[in-house]
Amino acid sequence: MNSPKVVVEGLCKVFGTNPKQALGMLAGGATKEEVFARTGQIVGVHNVSFEVKEGEIFVLMGLSGSGKSTLIRLINRLVEPSAGKVLIDGRDVASVPRSELTALRRKDMSMVFQSFALMPQRTVLSNAAFGLEVAGVGRKEREARAMTVLEQVGLAPFAQKLPAQLSGGMQQRVGLARALAVNPSLMIMDEAFSALDPLKRKEMQNVLLDLQREQQRTILFVSHDLEEAMRIGTRIAIMEGGKVVQIGTPQEIITNPADDYVRAFFEGIDTSRYLTAGDLMQTDAVPLMHSHSAQIDVSSVSATLNGSAEYAFVLDSERKIRGFVCRDETGNASAKLNYVECIRRTTPLDDVVQRVVASRAPLPVVEADGSYCGSVNKTNVLHVLTRHRGSHV
Numbered sequence: 001m002n003s004p005k006v007v008v009e010g011l012c013k014v015f016g017t018n019p020k021q022a023l024g025m026l027a028g029g030a031t032k033e034e035v036f037a038r039t040g041q042i043v044g045v046h047n048v049s050f051e052v053k054e055g056e057i058f059v060l061m062g063l064s065g066s067g068k069s070t071l072i073r074l075i076n077r078l079v080e081p082s083a084g085k086v087l088i089d090g091r092d093v094a095s096v097p098r099s100e101l102t103a104l105r106r107k108d109m110s111m112v113f114q115s116f117a118l119m120p121q122r123t124v125l126s127n128a129a130f131g132l133e134v135a136g137v138g139r140k141e142r143e144a145r146a147m148t149v150l151e152q153v154g155l156a157p158f159a160q161k162l163p164a165q166l167s168g169g170m171q172q173r174v175g176l177a178r179a180l181a182v183n184p185s186l187m188i189m190d191e192a193f194s195a196l197d198p199l200k201r202k203e204m205q206n207v208l209l210d211l212q213r214e215q216q217r218t219i220l221f222v223s224h225d226l227e228e229a230m231r232i233g234t235r236i237a238i239m240e241g242g243k244v245v246q247i248g249t250p251q252e253i254i255t256n257p258a259d260d261y262v263r264a265f266f267e268g269i270d271t272s273r274y275l276t277a278g279d280l281m282q283t284d285a286v287p288l289m290h291s292h293s294a295q296i297d298v299s300s301v302s303a304t305l306n307g308s309a310e311y312a313f314v315l316d317s318e319r320k321i322r323g324f325v326c327r328d329e330t331g332n333a334s335a336k337l338n339y340v341e342c343i344r345r346t347t348p349l350d351d352v353v354q355r356v357v358a359s360r361a362p363l364p365v366v367e368a369d370g371s372y373c374g375s376v377n378k379t380n381v382l383h384v385l386t387r388h389r390g391s392h393v
Helices: 019-027 032-039 068-075 098-107 124-128 130-134 139-152 168-181 198-215 226-232 250-255 260-264 298-304 349-357 378-389
Strands: 004-015 042-053 057-062 083-088 109-112 186-190 218-223 235-240 243-248 288-290 311-315 321-326 363-366 372-376
Touching: 004 019, 004 068, 004 218, 019 032, 019 042, 032 042, 042 057, 042 068, 042 083, 042 218, 042 243, 057 068, 057 226, 068 083, 068 186, 068 218, 098 109, 109 168, 124 130, 124 139, 124 168, 130 139, 130 168, 139 168, 168 186, 168 198, 198 226, 218 226, 226 250, 235 250, 235 260, 243 250, 243 260, 288 298, 311 372, 321 363, 349 378
Parallel strands: 057 218, 057 235, 109 186, 186 218, 288 311
Antiparallel strands: 004 042, 004 083, 235 243, 311 321, 363 372
16 A cells, blocks of 8 residues: 555646746745736646555545645646646656547546436446446446446446436445446545435445445545545545645544644534544553463563553564453452453544443554554543543533
């Protein structure tokens, strides 16, 4: 997941007859508003640079007019840039010939829009297979591939229905299936779920997250909704006035908003819901013992628990949790190894709370590979909840 899939460098777009004049003014420190007042030219995107890693959902967020839709149209070159570069898998999209660009869009990039743009006279299956049909794939193969994707998005029973016979949420699933059927390495989703009611919207976010866990595609997702961005984004880029003002994980942006514009997005939102075990854990609250043999030495336990410590986690040579040791009823160190359930670092807050409340001992937090990285207990959870929910309770 480390190699960048998309690299955007110094990207600018000016709508008008003399973009060079506008770019010169911007370079001299003029604002978007000043450029428009003096030249009548509109700055859509100004000097934007970022990377999207392979396999992440990168959310572009901002208010209407912040430049996010223009930016994605520059990335797939529906709009020509005034300056800067867009590299996809190392190829500069701004300089490839039209024929190559068409092939790139058909094979490597798929777009899902807010309007479902389904063909009303075609069945769900035919709509889902449309991208493959355009790419010249034979009927039997394209329908088989489209059917597989319809199964993934829960629409296989509706394959022979027409779009008008489906609800809005189901129609959006067809749009998603059509984009997935061409097996793109990059998906661009522009306000894809914003026309749906809140329940359908959450349902579609879940469909996307489930698919993402299995398929690890690279997804550029445009949204104006902070809750949606927090829920699905690996990282979020917040735009204002054609510029990117902050990029970070949901937690980084909640914890350190770059300015008042970013802070304003959180007004009235309970940000604690987006915290994970990794945000709650402490790294040195529970003593650690390393033991590779089946037997645990009581003197080692005693030495580890010296002072006021009640518990110690026992790790193997790969820093994986074997269990925990504690004092017995009389207050002496015991060599008995107790089983303990681990919590993944990415586990959401609500799950962490349930598990911590049900446990008398602190719980270990582990990385994806199972290696130990910290612990959580009731006090940590209460402390973080109080801090984050203070103004919302």
